[in-house]
Amino acid sequence: MKYWLMKSEPDVFSIDDLKKNKTSPWEGVRNYQARNFMRDDMKKGDIVLFYHSNAKEIGVAGLATVSKESHPDHFAWDKKSKYYDPKSPKENPRWFMVEVKFKEKFPRMVTLGEIKEEKSLKDMRLIQKGNRLSIMPVTKSEYEKIVKMSEK
Numbered sequence: 001m002k003y004w005l006m007k008s009e010p011d012v013f014s015i016d017d018l019k020k021n022k023t024s025p026w027e028g029v030r031n032y033q034a035r036n037f038m039r040d041d042m043k044k045g046d047i048v049l050f051y052h053s054n055a056k057e058i059g060v061a062g063l064a065t066v067s068k069e070s071h072p073d074h075f076a077w078d079k080k081s082k083y084y085d086p087k088s089p090k091e092n093p094r095w096f097m098v099e100v101k102f103k104e105k106f107p108r109m110v111t112l113g114e115i116k117e118e119k120s121l122k123d124m125r126l127i128q129k130g131n132r133l134s135i136m137p138v139t140k141s142e143y144e145k146i147v148k149m150s151e152k
Contacts, residue, residue, distance in 0.1 A: 034135040059111035068099035106150035
């Protein structure tokens with residue numbers, strides 16, 4: 001099993017939306033490295049730290065699991081979708097997505113500020129300069145620390 005951090009803007013799709021829907025496709029990723037993580041590395045049962053970005057309060061809001069492995073992001077073929085990509089043919093898709101399932105909303109958000117202040121998380125990709133990926137791997141110890149921080 002692997003651990004991941006996946007970012008979403010809460011005004012677009014939040015942990016509460018996932019809780020309500022139970023599962024959701026993680027569509028619209030248009031960064032090649034993030035796509036590769038989903039396409040090549042994410043497996044059913046992997047744990048996801050659900051991160052709220054670009055909001056008043058930024059941080060890890062809860063947990064999800066990967067419920068369906070990589071498959072083509074069909075929104076790339078929908079001309080009405082904001083994720084439409086005419087350079088992604090059905091025969092050779094450029095973009096992929098996974099499906100995630102709600103696991104838990106944290107009792108309180110673990111903020112980006114708290115993560116930056118925590119010495120044991122100093123090497124976490126999330127806080128490395130220039131790292132703006134929407135999906136990134138997380139170590140087991142980073143995952144465990146953030147879960148523990150959510151309980152305080």
